[in-house]
Amino acid sequence: MSTPEILPKPQTALSQAVSVPNQSTPIPLPLEDLLGSEEHFSIREKFKLVHISDLHISFQHYREHIKSFRLLLRALEEDGFDHLLITGDITSTGIADDFFIVREILDRARLLSSHKLTVVPGNHDIFGGFHRAVDVLSFPEGIRSVDYDRNLNLFAEAFAEAFEGVYRPFEDAFYPFVKFVGPFAIIGLNSIGRWSSLKNLFGSNGSLDDRQFEGLRALETSGILKGHIPVIALHHHFNGTARDNAVGNNRWVRIEMQVMKLRKKKKLLRQFQRLGVKYVLHGHIHHNELYNLRGLQFANGGGAVYDDFVEFLKYNVVECADGECHLSIVTLPIPFQQRVTSVLGREKLRTMSSYLKNEVPIAGQIRDAISKPAVLL
Numbered sequence: 011m012s013t014p015e016i017l018p019k020p021q022t023a024l025s026q027a028v029s030v031p032n033q034s035t036p037i038p039l040p041l042e043d044l045l046g047s048e049e050h051f052s053i054r055e056k057f058k059l060v061h062i063s064d065l066h067i068s069f070q071h072y073r074e075h076i077k078s079f080r081l082l083l084r085a086l087e088e089d090g091f092d093h094l095l096i097t098g099d100i101t102s103t104g105i106a107d108d109f110f111i112v113r114e115i116l117d118r119a120r121l122l123s124s125h126k127l128t129v130v131p132g133n134h135d136i137f138g139g140f141h142r143a144v145d146v147l148s149f150p151e152g153i154r155s156v157d158y159d160r161n162l163n164l165f166a167e168a169f170a171e172a173f174e175g176v177y178r179p180f181e182d183a184f185y186p187f188v189k190f191v192g193p194f195a196i197i198g199l200n201s202i203g204r205w206s207s208l209k210n211l212f213g214s215n216g217s218l219d220d221r222q223f224e225g226l227r228a229l230e231t232s233g234i235l236k237g238h239i240p241v242i243a244l245h246h247h248f249n250g251t252a253r254d255n256a257v258g259n260n261r262w263v264r265i266e267m268q269v270m271k272l273r274k275k276k277k278l279l280r281q282f283q284r285l286g287v288k289y290v291l292h293g294h295i296h297h298n299e300l301y302n303l304r305g306l307q308f309a310n311g312g313g314a315v316y317d318d319f320v321e322f323l324k325y326n327v328v329e330c331a332d333g334e335c336h337l338s339i340v341t342l343p344i345p346f347q348q349r350v351t352s353v354l355g356r357e358k359l360r361t362m363s364s365y366l367k368n369e370v371p372i373a374g375q376i377r378d379a380i381s382k383p384a385v386l387l
């Protein structure tokens with residue numbers, strides 16, 4: 011087993027505690043399991059891992075997302091960052107034309123390389139989805155003919171540069187892969203379950219195949235993660251009730267949660283714990299949120315450009331400096347394109363206002379932006 015050649019191994023030992031702020035209070039995370047290795051990322055170096063998800067790029071259905079994505083990358087470039095992680099539903103359709111659009115945007119932003127970009131697939135990247143009301147009826151029939159393996163390969167080809175030099179525990183399995191960037195070992199998983207008329211009618215439920223569980227166990231015994239902060243990247247979420255709490259426990263939300271769940275979560279969480287995982291970064295539910303489970307820090311990046319009730323561009327960031335890493339949500343003073351200014355009503359503004367007061371740490375500039383109705387209406 012060898013580490014990737016294209017990515018530099020960390021140089022010196024981490025010797026200070028990492029702390030991870032939750033939505034309200036910082037939570038210190040001990041780093042004992044990261045100490046003792048001879049080669050480490052220098053604690054004096056800064057590193058900024060940015061996480062976004064669920065861009066749902068589609069020329070036909072969501073042209074406004076293309077503009078939002080461009081604006082988000084421009085803002086990120088101005089803010090500065092070291093590595094971008096996108097956790098699936100990069101396209102809404104899974105078709106080559108939309109992957110090509112994403113490639114073009116990433117290429118122009120000079121992000122189409124392994125040391126700048128990591129991606130994992132979402133269910134829309136493999137199965138597409140329904141985008142109009144009438145599609146709800148035809149989609150379950152059409153999804154039967156989707157070639158899962160072909161589309162998974164298409165995703166890998168579309169972002170081939172992002173997979174260069176990654177480490178894989180098994181040569182014959184594309185996932186999991188491990189990429190070493192800065193102080194992190196990003197472990198990429200494919201959580202997209204295969205279609206099933208009983209268990210996965212819409213293709214939106216998640217599961218890991220046995221080979222990926224074997225791969226994670228192999229990572230555990232190999233010791234290759236030692237000296238790095240393990241970060242899981244996958245599409246599906248782990249917090250089944252967060253959306254209910256956030257937007258009301260209505261019937262549609264309950265149905266939605268039934269067809270969007272990740273199977274074998276507990277088994278997966280136990281494996282993450284054995285690997286010493288610190289952060290789990292995902293999407294799937296379209297809002298940004300931080301939460302804790304079993305001592306792990308989770309971040310949902312699904313509200314980056316789409317469908318969130320806080321309709322501003324957002325990203326999650328794990329920022330490391332002076333021996334500490336902090337996870338937070340950054341909300342930019344840039345509305346989602348097209349729909350925000352025309353659709354936002356008083357009720358939505360009230361919901362957004364209470365959301366901002368109670369739940370999410372917001373960067374100073376967005377508080378200013380929210381307090382100025384002219385920005386929104």
Ligand SMILES: [Fe+2]
Nearest residue numbers: 064099134294
């Ligand atoms: Fe999505």
